[in-house]
Amino acid sequence: MADKTAKGVSRRDLLKRAGLAGAALTIPVTPAIPAELLDQSQSSTPKPAAGPRREPIENLTAYEADLLEAICARIIPTDANGPGAREARAAHYIDRALGGALSSSRQAYSAGLAAFDAYCKSSRRAPFTELSPRDQDSVLIDVETGAATGFTGSPAAFFGMVRTHTLQGTFGDPFYGGNANFVGWDMIGYPGVRTNVSAEEQRLGAKLTPNHQSAYDNQMFNKAQASASAPGGASARQAVNDDGY
Amino acid sequence: MATRLKPTDVVVVGLGAAGGVAVLPLAQAGIDVVGLEAGSWLTRRDFAPDEIRNNVRDWPMAVQKAQGEVPTQRPNAKANTTRGGSHPMMNAVGGTTLHYWAQSWRLNPWDFKVVSETTKRYGAARVPAGSTVEDWPFGLDELEPYYDKVEYETGVSGQAGNIKGSLDQRGNIFEGPRNRAYPMPPLRSTGFIDLMTSAARGLGWHPFPGPASINSRPYQNRSACMYHGFCNKGGCHVDAKNGPHLTTIPRAQETGRLKVVTRAHVRSIDVDANGRVTGVTYVTDGQEFTQPAKVVLIAGYTYENVRLLLLSKSKAFPNGLSNNRGQVGRHYLSHSQGASVTALFPFNINAWYGLPAQGVAVDNFADDNFDHGSLDFIGGGNMWVYSDRRPISAASMGTFGRTASSWGSEWKAFIMKNADRTNTAYLQKTTLPYEDNYLDLDPVVRDALGDPVIRITADYKDNERRGAAFIQERMTEWYKAAGAIATQPGGLGTMGPTTHAYGGTRMGRNPETNVVNEWGFSHEVPNLGVLGASVMGTSGARNPTLTVQALAWRTAEHLARNWRSVSL
Numbered sequence: 001m002a003d004k005t006a007k008g009v010s011r012r013d014l015l016k017r018a019g020l021a022g023a024a025l026t027i028p029v030t031p032a033i034p035a036e037l038l039d040q041s042q043s044s045t046p047k048p049a050a051g052p053r054r055e056p057i058e059n060l061t062a063y064e065a066d067l068l069e070a071i072c073a074r075i076i077p078t079d080a081n082g083p084g085a086r087e088a089r090a091a092h093y094i095d096r097a098l099g100g101a102l103s104s105s106r107q108a109y110s111a112g113l114a115a116f117d118a119y120c121k122s123s124r125r126a127p128f129t130e131l132s133p134r135d136q137d138s139v140l141i142d143v144e145t146g147a148a149t150g151f152t153g154s155p156a157a158f159f160g161m162v163r164t165h166t167l168q169g170t171f172g173d174p175f176y177g178g179n180a181n182f183v184g185w186d187m188i189g190y191p192g193v194r195t196n197v198s199a200e201e202q203r204l205g206a207k208l209t210p211n212h213q214s215a216y217d218n219q220m221f222n223k224a225q226a227s228a229s230a231p232g233g234a235s236a237r238q239a240v241n242d243d244g245y
Numbered sequence: 246m247a248t249r250l251k252p253t254d255v256v257v258v259g260l261g262a263a264g265g266v267a268v269l270p271l272a273q274a275g276i277d278v279v280g281l282e283a284g285s286w287l288t289r290r291d292f293a294p295d296e297i298r299n300n301v302r303d304w305p306m307a308v309q310k311a312q313g314e315v316p317t318q319r320p321n322a323k324a325n326t327t328r329g330g331s332h333p334m335m336n337a338v339g340g341t342t343l344h345y346w347a348q349s350w351r352l353n354p355w356d357f358k359v360v361s362e363t364t365k366r367y368g369a370a371r372v373p374a375g376s377t378v379e380d381w382p383f384g385l386d387e388l389e390p391y392y393d394k395v396e397y398e399t400g401v402s403g404q405a406g407n408i409k410g411s412l413d414q415r416g417n418i419f420e421g422p423r424n425r426a427y428p429m430p431p432l433r434s435t436g437f438i439d440l441m442t443s444a445a446r447g448l449g450w451h452p453f454p455g456p457a458s459i460n461s462r463p464y465q466n467r468s469a470c471m472y473h474g475f476c477n478k479g480g481c482h483v484d485a486k487n488g489p490h491l492t493t494i495p496r497a498q499e500t501g502r503l504k505v506v507t508r509a510h511v512r513s514i515d516v517d518a519n520g521r522v523t524g525v526t527y528v529t530d531g532q533e534f535t536q537p538a539k540v541v542l543i544a545g546y547t548y549e550n551v552r553l554l555l556l557s558k559s560k561a562f563p564n565g566l567s568n569n570r571g572q573v574g575r576h577y578l579s580h581s582q583g584a585s586v587t588a589l590f591p592f593n594i595n596a597w598y599g600l601p602a603q604g605v606a607v608d609n610f611a612d613d614n615f616d617h618g619s620l621d622f623i624g625g626g627n628m629w630v631y632s633d634r635r636p637i638s639a640a641s642m643g644t645f646g647r648t649a650s651s652w653g654s655e656w657k658a659f660i661m662k663n664a665d666r667t668n669t670a671y672l673q674k675t676t677l678p679y680e681d682n683y684l685d686l687d688p689v690v691r692d693a694l695g696d697p698v699i700r701i702t703a704d705y706k707d708n709e710r711r712g713a714a715f716i717q718e719r720m721t722e723w724y725k726a727a728g729a730i731a732t733q734p735g736g737l738g739t740m741g742p743t744t745h746a747y748g749g750t751r752m753g754r755n756p757e758t759n760v761v762n763e764w765g766f767s768h769e770v771p772n773l774g775v776l777g778a779s780v781m782g783t784s785g786a787r788n789p790t791l792t793v794q795a796l797a798w799r800t801a802e803h804l805a806r807n808w809r810s811v812s813l
Contacts, residue, residue: 075652081661101302137653144652163652164641171636172297187657188664190597190636193294195482197472197598202632204436206595220482221293 055089055177059098059106064113068094068162070129071116074136075166083183085170093169093178094162105161112158115151116143122150174214175223182212193218247526247533253279253504254812255804256525256538258511258553261340263776264544265489266395266794267801272502274805279536281509281527283310284336286490287343292480296635299344299478309336310510314692316548316699318741321681326700328690333744334546338507339490341546341744342458342790343480346601347487348629349401349458350787351392351795354421355612357381359677359783362613363623371623373708376677377576379782382754382763385421391795391802393424400464400487401791402429403456417453419608429461432470432603437594437668441630442605444727450609455629457602458791460485467491476600477633509534512696513557514541514773520561522773528694539812540804544776544797547577548699548742551684551749551779554760556696567767572760573750574684577703580745580784581674583738584713586720588729589645593665599632601671606630610719611786612675622708624675626716627786628723630668639664645731669735670720673745673786674712676705682740684749703740713737745778745789752780752796765800772811774800 057065069091076085085091098106120128120139128136142148144159151158169178171185173193179185185192191208193215194201201208216223255271257264260282271278298304311332319326335341355362358380363371372378395401405426406416431454434442445452459476460469468483476486484491497503511527515535524537543550554573555565565573607628608614617623640660648656682703690698705713717734724732753759756768761780767773776797778789785792804811 076657077654079654079657081654081658084657140652167640168297168301168637171640172301173295175295176297184640185636187661188636188640189593189661190639190664193473194598195294195471195473197474199433199435202433202435202472202595202598204440204592204595206436208595208597215293215295218293220290221295222290223293 055092058096060095060109063117064109065091065095066129067113067117067127068109070136071140071162072166072169074133074140075163076170077133082187085166087180088170088178088184089180090166090169090178092180093172093176094165096177097165102165105165108153108158108161111152112161115155116148116158119143119148119150123148173216175216182210185212186210195220247535249535249537252524252537252539253277254538255279255540255542256281256536257542257544257776258525259283259340259544259546259549259777260338260489260494260505261544261546262342262489262790263793263797264542265339265342266399266493267542267544267776267797268497268503269398269493270798270801270805272497272500274808276502276805276808278497278503279538280494280503280505281511281525281536282336282338282505282507283510284338284340285507286338287480289480289482289484292475292482294473294475294479294482296475296637299475300635301637303331303478309334311336311546311549314548314552314696314698316684316701316742317687317690318701318703318739320702320704320739322702326687326689329741331742333742337490338494338505339488342486342488343490344478345744345790346477346788347458347790348602348788349396349403349456349791350785351420351423351456352385352388352783352785352787352792353419353608353612353614354385355614356783356785357384357388359623366613367617367623371617373623373677373679373706375679375681375706376708377680377758378677379751379753379755379758381782382752388792388795388799389421389423391799392791394798395791395794397428399458399489399492399794400429400460400467401427401456401458402431402461403427404431404454406453414451415453417606417608418451419611419614427456429464431455432457432459432461432600433472434605435595435599435603435632437596438603438605438630438632440594441723441727445605445607445723448723448726450607450723452605452607455602455604455606456791458487459600459602460487465492470600470603472599472603474598474600474633474635476602477635510694511553512694514543514553514566516557516559516561516566516770518561520770522566522770540772540774542774542776542800542804547746547749547777547779548684550775550777552686552696552699554750555686562769567750567760567769567773569769570757572758576678576748576751576758576782577682577684577701578676578678578747578784579701579703579740579743580747580789581676581705581709581713581737582671582743582745583736584674584717585669585672585735586717586724587643587667587669587733587735588724588727589663589731590666590668590728591730592728594668596632596634596665596668601631601633604629604631607719607723608786610716620711620715622711622715624677624708624712625786626672626674626712626719628716628720629671629673630723631671634665636664639667642667643733645733647731668724670724672713672716672720673788674709674716675786676709676784678748678751678782679706701740701742705737705740710737745784747778747781747784747789750775750779751782753782764803765796766803766811774804776800
């Protein structure tokens, strides 16, 4: 574990106790979700969605960041089943990556979000962030199915890109600015990064306790290469034959 | 101009799976070797268990020379050419063995004699029309000692199924005879793998644990596997994955005969007026060097080997080195790795940890292990079920048509319930070479140095499609027998750049149809050898690396034993 203090407590643990390990920690990782975070699809009165405190924006404009935040929050909603992309800080992951490994997608986000915003205003007569969750979903369906107009490229491709990155930001290692408080890993029952796994832990029915560890909580690993990006932007590409060696 | 370096005996181009093994028998024979590697040394500290870095951003491949020379592809000579963004292979000392799955199979006896065995059992008409497949110049028995050598020298774990003709039901009863057991027992099983093993037995099949170049127990003072779950496109954090960077290369260095040069990007092989090679020219940080040598062994990946020959034009070889008969780039095939099957189980299968080499295989429907008399294809597939899951890929699972959308609350509820309930089998199928499947230089696309990249012209034919559909049915049967409640077959895909690319410098006795002879040396250039899967004429139904390594050892040993005649 990284940054052990003399008493054997990690810096992460100390920060957790102090509530300082990332601004997202205002949402506890428990099944009990504050009422204002529940899916409002069934409600007729739109409420501005409350959420965790936001980090400083690194690459997007404030308007883009608000819109992206709201889109991510519908892709993986906060609902009766617990936290979603908003609590995981998926939009923060994307914002940060757009200055690094996803820099080749920066233009696609600018153009796509602008077209998305214009389509929403013209077809629904309101900005996306002011629509009810149900109406927000209907806009997203238009974009996903390619029915939305005004996009330079394919609206479906834009939706696919945002969905892919939202999943990365929700279920990826917290080192990259998403999966805050490990809400993504807890959501799907991933018990966390381990460096040694026993036979017992691979048994059917084994109960594994989530360890809430980032890869880089292990000080044995170099971070230097962690954000190395490929020439031309590796992440914008389709990986070739991911499923076979 | 190029700086001329001190001459050496042998220059090996590429220190991956093939070159990294070949340097040891050479160095041990007292031959001076310069090993040129486009990548650099990496250590266990570089191998963080990080899905975003390894699998999403393709870090293992992203920082490489190979990344700048991704081949283009087209299904046939009339189709448009496209180019994906990623090259599946890695440049580093140890090459792709750093992050591969490390499945270390021997080919089965049939794979060496596809033409003669098919003709004998079913008649010559059953060899598909248009295929250029030939029998290998030798059988499994010739390669057995070299398989054995590599298994023990580097460390392979597994369960033997046939020792000197005596079958052992715990192993693969379809494998050819081996002289002794593996140096290590197989990697351990898991609860889910046990379940699948029982289901296969219930169907009357012969399941067995697969062989892996991974330590199942401490071996040669290195650790046993930790089963931590980041082996797929990840290097080993405890050095339990036995690439040449940990085994044969350091041993060769200890002899004092091997000099390793990293970040050397070889651009051409140099040829004299008599048509013999004299060394290679490479670039490091924009500076050009010429490394003279008595013998050149090229040991890159299939695309790199073919490309280097085609780029090395001279008066003696105007169409590329060793290509006066037009065979370089021909007889190309790439493993049919698509057409998988994914299953959904009604319970968690606990596959969050493990590794792609930890699993159970069934070979009953591979090669010619079953009667093809009433079937419309030859060959078959190896079925492999393994323990491997990471959170982003788990959350990206298909929903078997059980949700209306791939986002939103209903979808979220589905993945929360099912993220640990799916499994995708790895089905490797026989692929044959055909007249119109080949590699050449792309007329338009070039790398950063201005050299053309490889163009793949290839498509699967009826034999591959029928074999794939057949093996997918068997796999579906297997999953259902184990309790799967839904299955989803995957598409076969295209023959784009892949980790299992073969041919292009095929090995065979006939110089009219093969680039290298039965020892791996060029028919046209006596002091040029070729190492790697580019010499293989058939793929079998299993991963190529151990065969590549056994062939590399054999070629190097041949060179050492015949040093005077080859080098002079």
